[in-house]
Each structure stands twice: as C-alpha cells, then as structure tokens.
Amino acid sequence: MLSPKMEKALNDQINAEMFSAYLYLAMVAYFQDKNLSGFANWMTVQNQEESFHAMKFFRYVAERGGRVTLGAIDKPQFEWESPLAAMEAAQQHEAYITGRINDLMNLAIKEKDHASANFLNWFVAEQVEEEDSVNEVVQKLRMVGSNGGGLFMMDRDMATRVFTPPVE
Template identity: 35%
Template sequence: MLSPGIIDKLNQQINWEVYSSHMYLQMGAWCSYKSLDGCAMFLTQHADEEMAHMRRLLKYLQETGALAIIGGMEAPPTEFSSLVAMFDKIYTHEQFVTSKINELVHLANTEPDYSTLQFLQWYVAEQHQEEFLFKSILDKIKLIGTEGQGLFLIDQEIGKLVSNPGALEATSNSATAPQA
C-alpha cells in the first residue's frame, strides 16, 4: 500500500506528464504553422510519448489500489520568438520534470517504499535521455545556425528523428555507449 504522500506526488507527476504532452502538441502546432514540418512531426510524436509516461504512472497507481487523479492545468504557451527559444523552453521544462522525478525518488527512498523506488528507476533513466536529447538538439541548432538555409537544415535533421524511430534511442543512448 502506498502512503498518502507517495500517492499525492505520483498524481502530481501524472499531471506534469499530461502538461508536457499538451506543451509538445502546442509546440508542434506552432512549428507546423511556421512550416517546420520535421519539428512538428517530432514534437507530435513526443507528445504521444509523454502520454504513454502518464499512462504508466496511472497504471502503477491502479495496481497499488490508489486513486489516480487527473487535475486541471494551465494552458501551454502558444507563441515562441524563435525555434531556439522554443527548444530552450523544452530543455528547461525537461530539467524541471527531472527535478520532480528526483523528489519522488527521494521520498520513496526516505519512506522507504522500495516498490515505488524500483518503479521510478525507469523514469530516472528516461529523464536522462530526455535532457540529453534536447540538449543535443539545441547544440545542433547553435552549430548549424538559423540564418539562410540553416532553419531548413535543422528542420530536416529533427524530422529524421521521426522517420527513424530508432534514431531517438540511438541519439540518447550514445551518451552511455562504451567508446571503441
């Protein structure tokens, strides 16, 4: 049985995952409006992944006999001054989500709730991958630049992450892969 504190924090995390999904959907809509189709497809796919993260939390609460509560949330931003600003916002948001997962892990470890601690390890690894992915996208944008054909090239590069689903995993796993 989960403690009320763990249940509360898991429900908060459910809502952060839903917000993340809505944020990525909105950002994808903005990219589509700006004719950045590769970015739009990538962010839409990422919105789906965030909902899968939410469903995983929801299922865990249900399996433990706790009530999952999906609350209201603030609407995500709709305008961005640039693609760099938008991806900066994503990177900052993912760092925030990581801090929330870390708080959950700390609480589960402190109580101790080893079942929840084990369950959360997937999220710890996932957040590492998320931060690495968005930091690498920002690095590529800064490397290529957004002047002239740069924006087109960036959109194409990010679009490749969608057309090859394994590319998302390969990009995020390269940080932990052994060097030859």
C-alpha cells in the same frame, strides 16, 4: 499499498506529464505555423512520449491500490521568439521534470517504498535520455544560428524521428 503522500505525489506527476504532453502539442502547432514540419514531427514524438509516461504513472498508481485523481491541466505557452527559443523552453521543461522525478525518488526512499523507488528508476534513466535528446537539438540550432539552409537541413532530419513505445 501506497502511502497517502506517495499517492498524492504520483497523481501530481500524472498531471505534470500530461502538461508536458500539452506543452509539446502547443510546440507542434507553433512549428507547423512556421512551416517547420520536421520540428513539428519531433515535438509530436515528444507529445507521444509524455502521454506514455503519464499512462505509465496512471497504471502504476492503480496497480499499487491507489486512486488516480486527475487535476486540471494548465494552459501551456504557445508562442516563442524563434525555433531555438522553443527548444530551449523544452530543454528547461525537461530539467524541471527531472527535478520532479528526483523529488519522487527522494520521497519513495523516505517512505521506504521500495516498489516505487524501483518503478521510478526507469524514469530516472529516461530523463537522462530526454535531456540529452533536446540538448542535442538546442546545440545544433545554436550552431546553425540564422542560417536558413542549416535550419532547413535540421528540419529535414527532425522529420525522421518516430515514437517507439518502450517495452514495459
């Protein structure tokens, strides 16, 4: 059984994950508008991952006897100065989500909720991968700079990313 504090925090995280999916969907539209279909594909995969994360939290709350309560999702930013600025925004957002996951883990430990701590371990590891993935793109975009050929090559590479749901 979840404590009221843990249930509220997990519901808040469902909202944060849904906002992440929505933000990345806004980035899909941005990249499509810039004719960067590979970047749009990369962000589509991000959107799918965040939706998966939200549902993983959703199922967990229900499995622990909690009540899922969905809140409004804020309107995401939808315009960026450049592809680099969009990816830097994604990088900052992933760091924010990592902080939220760490706060959830701290709460689970404080509440002596070992089941939630165990559940959250998956997300702790996942955020390492999430931050690394977006950081790699940011670093490559910084190397490419204003070189259109480099951006074209990156766009082609980004088109190969696919969403593979993790085994639960």
